[in-house]
Amino acid sequence: MNTCIFCKIIEGKAPAKIVYESDQVVAFHDIHPKAPVHILIVPRKHIPRIADLEPEDHGIMGEVIGAAKAVAEQFGVGDGFRLVVNNGAIAGQSVFHIHFHLLAGRCLGWPPG
Numbered sequence: 001m002n003t004c005i006f007c008k009i010i011e012g013k014a015p016a017k018i019v020y021e022s023d024q025v026v027a028f029h030d031i032h033p034k035a036p037v038h039i040l041i042v043p044r045k046h047i048p049r050i051a052d053l054e055p056e057d058h059g060i061m062g063e064v065i066g067a068a069k070a071v072a073e074q075f076g077v078g079d080g081f082r083l084v085v086n087n088g089a090i091a092g093q094s095v096f097h098i099h100f101h102l103l104a105g106r107c108l109g110w111p112p113g
């Protein structure tokens with residue numbers, strides 16, 4: 001049985017504030033926002049980590065980046081946003097279904113913590 005929370009959101013079996021959907025990508029508000037705009041952009045395909053990508057998945061990841069651009073424009077932050085991917089627990093990953101955090105709407109320090 002698939003217990004992945006992001007798969008459940010993608011399948012409409014768990015609630016989320018969805019802001020974008022395409023054949024291969026879904027985007028929704030993060031439940032614990034770290035910025036005024038904090039959207040998660042996820043491939044529909046369950047791939048746990050960037051480290052698990054196969055060459056056949058590279059096109060999907062291009063779709064994810066394209067969706068990030070569309071979401072940024074949708075929220076009026078196309079000129080200033082950050083995309084973050086945590087890969088592995090040591091890097092802060094807590095949901096093991098690849099997702100890009102799109103953060104915007106405040107000054108974003110560098111380097112990130």
Ligand code: DGP
Pocket residue numbers: 005016017028029030031032040085086092093094095096
């Ligand atoms: P990460 O730590 O990089 O794996 O980010 C996981 C993010 O997912 C974290 O910012 C909180 C968010 N999150 C976890 N569970 C849910 C959920 O059920 N719904 C939504 N919308 N976001 C979730």
